[in-house]
Each structure stands twice: as structure tokens, then as C-alpha cells.
Amino acid sequence: MRYLDEQAIENIAVGAAFLGTGGGGDPYIGKMMALSAIKEHGPVQLLSTDEIDADDFFIPAAMMGAPSVLVEKFPKGDEFVRVFQKLGRYLGKEVKGTFPMEAGGVNSMIPIVVAAQLGLPLIDCDGMGRAFPELQMVTFHLNGISSTPMAITDEKGNIGIMETIDNQWTERLARVATVEMGASSLVSIYPCTGSELQTASVQNIVTLSEKIGKIIRSNEQDDTDKLADLLTVTNGHHLFSGKIVDVERGTTGGFNRGCVTIDGLGEMADEQVQVFFQNENLIAKKNGQPIALTPDLICLVDLETLNPVTTEGLKYGKRVRVLALPCDPQWRTAKGLETVGPRYFGYDLDYVPVEELAQKEAR
Amino acid sequence: MRYLDEQAIENIAVGAAFLGTGGGGDPYIGKMMALSAIKEHGPVQLLSTDEIDADDFFIPAAMMGAPSVLVEKFPKGDEFVRVFQKLGRYLGKEVKGTFPMEAGGVNSMIPIVVAAQLGLPLIDCDGMGRAFPELQMVTFHLNGISSTPMAITDEKGNIGIMETIDNQWTERLARVATVEMGASSLVSIYPCTGSELQTASVQNIVTLSEKIGKIIRSNEQDDTDKLADLLTVTNGHHLFSGKIVDVERGTTGGFNRGCVTIDGLGEMADEQVQVFFQNENLIAKKNGQPIALTPDLICLVDLETLNPVTTEGLKYGKRVRVLALPCDPQWRTAKGLETVGPRYFGYDLDYVPVEELAQKEAR
Numbered sequence: 001m002r003y004l005d006e007q008a009i010e011n012i013a014v015g016a017a018f019l020g021t022g023g024g025g026d027p028y029i030g031k032m033m034a035l036s037a038i039k040e041h042g043p044v045q046l047l048s049t050d051e052i053d054a055d056d057f058f059i060p061a062a063m064m065g066a067p068s069v070l071v072e073k074f075p076k077g078d079e080f081v082r083v084f085q086k087l088g089r090y091l092g093k094e095v096k097g098t099f100p101m102e103a104g105g106v107n108s109m110i111p112i113v114v115a116a117q118l119g120l121p122l123i124d125c126d127g128m129g130r131a132f133p134e135l136q137m138v139t140f141h142l143n144g145i146s147s148t149p150m151a152i153t154d155e156k157g158n159i160g161i162m163e164t165i166d167n168q169w170t171e172r173l174a175r176v177a178t179v180e181m182g183a184s185s186l187v188s189i190y191p192c193t194g195s196e197l198q199t200a201s202v203q204n205i206v207t208l209s210e211k212i213g214k215i216i217r218s219n220e221q222d223d224t225d226k227l228a229d230l231l232t233v234t235n236g237h238h239l240f241s242g243k244i245v246d247v248e249r250g251t252t253g254g255f256n257r258g259c260v261t262i263d264g265l266g267e268m269a270d271e272q273v274q275v276f277f278q279n280e281n282l283i284a285k286k287n288g289q290p291i292a293l294t295p296d297l298i299c300l301v302d303l304e305t306l307n308p309v310t311t312e313g314l315k316y317g318k319r320v321r322v323l324a325l326p327c328d329p330q331w332r333t334a335k336g337l338e339t340v341g342p343r344y345f346g347y348d349l350d351y352v353p354v355e356e357l358a359q360k361e362a363r
Numbered sequence: 364m365r366y367l368d369e370q371a372i373e374n375i376a377v378g379a380a381f382l383g384t385g386g387g388g389d390p391y392i393g394k395m396m397a398l399s400a401i402k403e404h405g406p407v408q409l410l411s412t413d414e415i416d417a418d419d420f421f422i423p424a425a426m427m428g429a430p431s432v433l434v435e436k437f438p439k440g441d442e443f444v445r446v447f448q449k450l451g452r453y454l455g456k457e458v459k460g461t462f463p464m465e466a467g468g469v470n471s472m473i474p475i476v477v478a479a480q481l482g483l484p485l486i487d488c489d490g491m492g493r494a495f496p497e498l499q500m501v502t503f504h505l506n507g508i509s510s511t512p513m514a515i516t517d518e519k520g521n522i523g524i525m526e527t528i529d530n531q532w533t534e535r536l537a538r539v540a541t542v543e544m545g546a547s548s549l550v551s552i553y554p555c556t557g558s559e560l561q562t563a564s565v566q567n568i569v570t571l572s573e574k575i576g577k578i579i580r581s582n583e584q585d586d587t588d589k590l591a592d593l594l595t596v597t598n599g600h601h602l603f604s605g606k607i608v609d610v611e612r613g614t615t616g617g618f619n620r621g622c623v624t625i626d627g628l629g630e631m632a633d634e635q636v637q638v639f640f641q642n643e644n645l646i647a648k649k650n651g652q653p654i655a656l657t658p659d660l661i662c663l664v665d666l667e668t669l670n671p672v673t674t675e676g677l678k679y680g681k682r683v684r685v686l687a688l689p690c691d692p693q694w695r696t697a698k699g700l701e702t703v704g705p706r707y708f709g710y711d712l713d714y715v716p717v718e719e720l721a722q723k724e725a726r
Contacts, residue, residue, distance in 0.1 A: 081677050090524075161453075161524040169521050176539040 001051055003043035004122070004206075009034045009112065011213030016100075016108030018212050018308040019205070019325075021297045023280035024131035025063060026310055033077070034109040037116035044112055045121040047097065049203055054195035056096040056182010058123060059087055061114050062107045064135070064152070064174060065184035066256045068281065077113075079153050079186045084114050087151040088187040092159050099123040099197065101138065102131040102190070103205055105310065110186075122206065127190060129328040130297045131203035133255055133279040135174055136167035137340050139330045140190045143200035150174065150189035154181035179254040184208075202328045208233075216306045223304055230306060231323070237358045239284065239291050240273045240322040241265055241303055247314045255279050260300075260314050262322065273322055275300065277311050282345050284322055291361060292324035293347075295331035295340045296354040299323045324354040364414055366406035367485065367569075372475065374576030379463075379471030381575050381671040382568070382688075384660045386619075386643035387467010387494035388426060389673055396440070398474040400479035407475055408484040410460065412566055417558035419459040421486055422450050424477050425470045427498070427515070427537060428547035429619045429642065440476075442516050442549045447477050450514035451553040453524050462486040462553070462560065464501065465494040466568055468673065473549075485569065490553060492565035492691040493660045496618055496642040498537055499530035500703050502693045503553045506563035512606045513537065517544035519544075542617040565691045571596075579669045586667055593669060594686070600721045602647065602654050603636045603685040604628055604666055610677045616641050623677050625685065636685055638663065640674050645708050647685055654724060655687035657692035658703045658711075659717040662686045667684035687717040 009031060017027035038044060052058070057286070061084045088095040097120050098111040108126075114120045127138030135147055147170040153159040160177065164170045170189070178185040192200070215221075215229045231238060242262040249258030257278045263270040273291070277282045281298035284291050292298045300309040303319035330336055333352065342349040367375070372394060380390035380536040401407060415421070424447045451458040453577040460483050461474040471489075478485045490501030498510055510533040516522040523540065527533045533552070555563070576591045578584075594601060605625040612621030620641045627634040636654070639646040644661035647654050655661045666682035693699055695716065705712040 118701050156532075157528045160535060160536065161527050165520045170521075172543050173521060173523065173540055176543045177536055180535050180539045 002046055004046050004112065006038065008210055009038065009109070009208045009346065011217060012108055012206060013105055013213065014216050014308065015209030015211065015213030017105035017310060018216065018299055018301065019104070019129070019209060019297065020104035020107070020131040020308070020310065021280045021299055022277050022309070022311040024102055024108070025106020026312065027105030027308065029183050029237070030109030032105040033094045034112040034116070037113040040121070040300050041116040042098050043311050044115040046124055046163060046206060047121045048124045049194070049198045049201065052097065052123060052194040052197065054193065054198065056194045057091065057093045057191060058099055058194065058197055059084055059191045060095045060099050060101045060127070060189050063110060063184060064103040064187045065178045066251045074356060077149065079155055080110050081117050082159065083151045083153040083186045083188045084118070086161065087149060087155070087191060090149055090151065091191055096255035097121040099201070100126040100205070102126055102128040103209060104131045107131065109121050123197060123329050124206045125197055125203050126205045127201060128273055129166065129205055131280050132340055134268050135171040135187075135189060138190060139202055139328065140192065140196070140200050141339065142330055142333065142335050143196070145190060145196055145200060147189050149191065150187060151295045152177055152185050152187050154185050175254055183251060183254050191238070202330070223306070226306055234325045236323050236325045237354055238321060239324050239358070240268060240271070241357060242268060242273065244316055244318045244320060244322065245268070249303060256311050258311070262320060265319065273352070275322065278345060279311065281311070283342060283347055283349070284324065290349055290352070291357055292354045293342050293349060293351050293354065294345060295327040295336065297325040297327060299325065324358075326354055365409055366407050367401070367475065368406050369398060369401065371573055374470075374573045374580060375471055375569060376468055376576065377579050377671065378572030378574065378576030378656065379466045379467035380673060381579065381662055381664065382492070382572060382660065383465070383467035383470070383494040383671070383673065384643045384662055385640050385672070385674040386496065387465055387471070388466030388469020389675065390671065391724065393469040393472030397475040399477070400476040404479040404482070407478040409487055409569060410484045411487045412557070412561045412564065415460065415486060415557040415560065417556065417561065419557045420456045421460045421462055421557065421560055422447055422458050422551050422554045422555060423462050423464045423490070424473050424549065424551050425464040426473060426547060426714065427550045428541045428617050429614045441497060442518055443473050443477050444480050444515040446514045446549045447481070449516070449522055449524070450512060450554060453512055453514065454554055455666070456592065460484040460486050462564070463489040463568070465489055465491040466572060467494045470494065471569070471572060480604045486560060487569045488560055488564035488566050489568045490564060492568055494643050495703055498534040498552060501553060502553065502565055502691065503559070503563050504530045504702065505693055505698050506559070508553060508555065508559055508563055510552050512554065513550060515540055515548050515550050517548050524679055533573060538617055546614060546617050565693070586669070589669055591683070597688045599686050599688045600717055601684060603631060603634070603649060603719070605631060605683065607677060607679055607681045607683060610679065612674070616701050621674070621676050625683060628682065638685065642674065645675070646705060646710055646712070647687065653712055653715070654720055655717045656705050656712060656714050657708060658690040658699065659687040659689060662688065687721070
């Protein structure tokens with residue numbers, strides 16, 4: 001058990017945006033919300049899943065929809081607690097804490113806001129170990145946990161409860177509501193017991209985000225050492241560095257979809273990388289050949305500062321590095337790949353772990 | 364107080380389909396559902412709004428979406444009670460009866476099924492005195508009553524609760540859910556106290572439907588007398604008789620939309636009527652000039668039998684009469700016309716009451 005203070009939040013916001021693989025929201029917006037909440041209500045208690053009672057109840061709170069919209073539609077501030085408390089009351093159970101659904105600049109911060117406002121602990125786990133665009137794309141789903149009852153709200157005050165026959169129907173019905181609400185909404189979903197968090201979540205993700213953020217934000221190291229540290233702490237691979245020469249994107253079906261093209265710099269000058277995304281980065285190809293594939297994490301960072309670049313921050317001329325990290329082992333199972341592998345997203349590619357692709361590349 | 368038996372249901376189904384002005388569902392399907400329910404559970408008690416307690420709670424149950432879909436997607440039978448009980452439990456109040464939202468072959472029958480299955484009375488009122496395609500198009504809305512909390516379900520078992528900031532948002536969010544659920548859903552909406560039913564509903568609509576159905580189904584009168592009786596009991600106008608020569612239609616946004624063209628017969632042989640619909644008939648024009656306008660009721664019936672013809676039953680060659688009835692006076696107020704007048708539906712026409720249009724036509 002420890003408390004998250006301002007420094008911790010600054011680090012978590014950056015590290016979570018890195019693990020958000022382009023999605024999960026803008027870390028600046030997320031950070032401002034969380035800092036404002038702990039300024040008003042005091043630091044937030046962080047518990048590991050070992051420190052919670054197996055029979056207690058926990059609910060996450062998260063943003064759903066196109067992250068780019070949140071930049072324009074800044075939250076009022078009451079919608080996180082509203083959606084969280086709505087689900088709690090509907091379940092009729094005392095809720096003992098909250099946790100993030102996914103890593104991301106905004107989605108790692110929303111539970112901190114809820115925890116601060118309600119004086120509840122934050123649990124050090126999430127449902128992805130990264131970010132993914134759809135509601136059934138969580139390790140809870142892989143473990144047979146129902147996404148519902150869930151609550152959904154918007155910044156205007158509309159609110160709903162859903163109970164569905166399966167998690168794909170939750171995604172379908174929540175998605176159309178989200179689109180109608182203006183392409184973004186707030187959800188509380190996958191209510192879990194402590195025991196379910198202990199067995200079905202991705203553990204210690206808040207702590208990992210904090211470590212990553214601390215490395216990226218450090219002024220004490222030179223850039224080369226920072227990069228080496230970042231790769232060590234994440235088991236990551238440095239795939240490419242270059243300059244963005246093209247960004248195609250659109251907001252369709254409540255998602256940001258598109259592709260960024262990066263021309264190599266220095267010894268990679270003749271090479272080109274393309275990264276395809278749906279809110280999150282899904283596929284990276286070098287000269288047309290896959291070099292990293294969902295569910296492994298494809299993270300774009302600033303060439304020098306290593307600050308994470310979200311999909312809405314992609315722009316012509318920006319110099320970036322492409323890093324890739326192995327995903328949580330749960331995603332590499334048959335059900336994991338069926339849920340979030342390349343074919344689910346419409347790519348006719350077999351999943352190959354990033355470390356194998358990197359080895360092949362090195363030969 | 365009286366009981367609705369098989370004969371009453373047969374009559375109500377036909378009369379309500381007539382008042383459904385093309386929408387509200389197929390009376391054969393509706394009738395079969397209600398007959399089967401009273402066969403199993405016994406006759407249903409019908410109470411006028413004078414016979415209910417002002418402080419008691421009442422909830423309707425209705426189908427939402429494109430009526431044509433219900434013909435293919437026959438209900439399982441448990442979804443009406445499920446949506447009704449869900450809302451009752453959510454409200455945490457004992458529900459003392461049910462009522463139809465609108466007149467229609469199916470939507471007048473669903474509350475009878477619920478009443479029979481749960482042993483509750485049916486209240487002799489509805490929210491329209493006809494059928495309309497959208498959720499805010501009810502006299503309850505005109506009287507400032509909230510449509511929510513509402514419940515929505517589908518035949519698969521997905522279920523939701525919504526609370527919205529206004530009735531237009533209920534329509535928007537329930538509509539996208541309905542479309543995603545396969546273009547039809549079941550809703551329980553506008554929970555009302557007895558006092559609200561006494562002041563804000565359209566009264567005695569079940570009894571009126573029964574009277575209309577009895578005339579149409581009678582074998583004791585010739586067709587001319589039946590027509591005269593039908594016009595007397597409804598204050599109706601006979602506008603046209605002819606043969607359907609064209610039907611344009613499509614299912615868009617969860618609605619059946621289209622236009623039917625009717626060429627005149629006999630002394631009307633040189634004339635042509637077009638009726639435009641969105642689930643319900645909205646505008647009738649003769650030789651390009653309006654002869655009846657929403658919110659007045661435009662009812663197509665079989666030329667001889669006077670059986671109501673729903674929009675999904677329109678077909679080339681069918682011989683029909685076009686009748687028009689004055690709507691409930693609540694619809695002729697400023698707020699009524701703003702909610703369901705021609706301009707709301709996109710027609711650049713001022714509303715003129717059907718009796719004035721008929722007088723002009725007669726001159």
C-alpha cells in the first residue's frame with residue numbers, strides 16, 4: 001500500500017499513455033483531471049491485488065469512443081463519479097475500490113479522479129496491460145467474466161444501464177449509444193470481485209506506468225540511456241526511427257482509424273514504416289513486411305524526448321521512434337488472439353510474437 | 364370495470380389497427396399473441412381512468428421500431444413481461460396496471476398479454492389516440508411527463524435501462540439501440556401515476572378500438588351501412604377510393620418509410636391520391652393538394668371489407684378507401700403541432716384540420 005501524489009500522477013500519465021499504444025486518451029488532459037482531483041481531495045491510496053479482499057467488489061470507470069473527441073469535449077468532471085455510483089447502486093453492493101480498464105493517458109487517470117473524489121483505493125491492475133478499442137477486448141472477457149451490468153453516461157447527463165447476453169452485445173449496444181452521445185461516453189463495466197481481479201486482471205500496471213513515466217520524464221540521463229532503460233523495463237524492441245511523411249485518418253463508427261507513414265532517418269534512410277491504427281496502433285510494417293502485430297504493443301514516441309505520441313498527436317514532419325513490446329501472455333492464447341489478433345481487425349496476417357519478428361529482422 | 368374476452372380482443376385488434384393509421388403492427392400477429400395469453404391466464408380486466416387510484420403506478424409495454432420486422436421476427440413471448448417487470452423493479456414501486464402507448468394491431472395487444480400474464484388490469488387509455496413513429500410523440504410528453512426511467516429489451520435477452528435529460532434524447536438513444544437490436548425492440552416507458560393517466564392520456568381508446576372493430580367485423584350489415592357507422596363513431600371523413608398503382612418503401616433508421624399511390628375508381632377515375640408514411644400514414648394528397656395532414660389520422664382500409672391496411676400490407680392492385688379522422692385535441696395545440704405536425708416530419712406544409720380540408724373539398 002502506498003499513496004499516489006502529484007509526482008506519481010505525472011509519471012503514471014506519461015507511462016500509461018506510452019502503454020496506451022496511441023490510444024487511451026491525451027496524457028495532458030488526463031493528468032490535469034487527476035491532479036485537480038487530488039489537490040481537492042488529497043492523495044489516492046494504491047493497493048496491489050494481494051492487498052484486497054477476495055469477496056469485495058470493485059468497479060472501473062473509463063472513457064469509451066474516439067479519443068480525439070475528448071480533446072474537444074472536455075469532461076465536466078461529474079460524469080466519472082456519476083457512472084461509477086450508478087453501477088454501484090444498481091448492483092446494490094458496497095464498492096471497495098476502483099481500477100483502470102486499460103492503460104492510457106486519460107483512461108488511467110479517470111479511476112484516480114473517482115478514487116480521489118470518493119475516498120476509495122485504486123487497485124494496481126487493469127484489463128489489458130495496454131489499450132484496445134472495443135469493450136470485449138479485456139482479459140476479464142478471456143476469463144469468462146461478464147461485462148454487465150454496466151453503466152454508460154455522457155457529459156450532458158443521459159445515463160443508462162445494460163445487461164447483455166454476451167460481451168460482444170455489450171460492445172455493439174454501448175458503441176451505438178456512444179456514437180449517438182457524440183462519439184464519446186463514460187462507462188463503468190466489468191464489475192469484479194477481488195478474487196476476479198487477482199486471477200483475471202493484468203497486475204501492477206499502475207506501477208509499471210509510473211516506472212516508464214519516470215524514465216521518460218527524467219532529466220538526469222541522456223537520451224540514449226533513457227531509451228536503453230525504457231527498453232529494459234518494458235522488454236521492448238526499438239524497431240525504427242524516422243519522420244512522419246503522411247497521416248491518413250477519419251472518425252468512423254466511434255473510432256479514430258487511419259495509417260501513419262514514417263520515412264527512415266540516418267542508417268534507415270531508405271526504409272519506410274507504416275503503422276495502422278483503430279484508436280490504438282495495431283500493425284507496423286517495414287517496407288511492406290510486418291514488424292509488429294496486435295496484440296503486441298506498438299508505441300510511437302518522440303525521437304528525442306521519448307514522450308508518447310497518441311494517434312491524435314500524429315502530424316507531418318514529427319520525428320518519432322517506433323518501439324514494440326510483448327503483450328501480456330493472456331493475449332497470446334487462442335482465445336486472446338481470436339479476440340484481438342490481426343484477423344479480428346481485418347488484417348490477413350498470422351500473429352507472430354514481436355520478439356520472433358525482431359530476431360528475424362536482426363538476422 | 365369489465366373483462367376482455369376473446370370476442371373483445373378480436374374487435375380491439377382490428378379497431379386498433381384502424382386507429383394505428385398504417386403503423387402499430389399487424390393485427391393478426393397482435394391478436395394471436397393476446398388470444399393465446401387469455402386462453403392460458405383468463406380474461407383481462409379493463410378499468411377506465413376513473414376507476415384507478417390517483418397515487419398508484421402504471422407502466423405501458425410496447426414494440427418500438429419498424430413494424431415490418433416484427434412480421435419476420437416473431438416475438439418469443441417472454442420479452443413483454445421482461446421489459447415491464449424490469450422497469451417496475453427499477454422504479455422500486457408496485458405497479459398496479461398497464462396500458463397501451465399507442466393504438467395499433469400489435470401495440471394495443473402487448474399490454475393485454477402483459478396484463479393476462481401478470482394478472483393486472485388494463486387501463487382504458489393510451490398516449491396518442493392513434494400511432495406515431497417516435498417516442499416523444501405522446502400526450503404525456505405534451506404534459507411535461509418524463510419518458511424515463513425506461514426499459515428496453517430484445518428477443519435475444521439483451522436489456523437496458525435509460526434515464527435521459529429529455530424525451531428527445533430518449534428517442535435518439537432508444538432508436539440507435541433498436542436499430543442495433545435488429546430494427547425492433549420492446550420498451551416500457553413513460554411510467555405514470557393514476558393521476559397522470561387521468562389528466563394526460565387519451566381516454567377510452569380501448570373501448571373506441573373495440574367499437575370500430577365490431578363494426579368492421581360485423582356480418583349483419585351491408586358495406587355501405589358499415590362505412591356510415593364507421594364514419595359516425597369516429598367523426599371520420601371518406602376521402603377517396605381507388606386501386607394501389609405504386610408503393611415505394613424502405614427501412615431506414617429503424618423506420619418503414621415510403622409512399623403509396625392510388626388511382627381513383629368510379630366517379631374518381633381521373634384522380635390520384637398519394638399517402639406518405641413513416642411507419643404511420645402522415646400526409647395524403649389528392650392531385651398534389653393536401654387532403655389530410657398529420658396529426659389527423661389517415662386510415663387506409665380495404666374497399667369492401669373495411670379491414671385496416673397497414674403499411675407493410677400495401678401492395679399493387681389492392682383496392683382501398685382513404686379515410687381521415689380528427690386527432691385528439693391535444694395534438695392541435697402549438698406544442699402538439701411542433702411535436703407531430705407536418706413540419707416536424709420534413710413537409711413544408713401548414714397543418715389544416717381535416718374537417719376544414721374536407722369542407723373546402725366539398726365546395
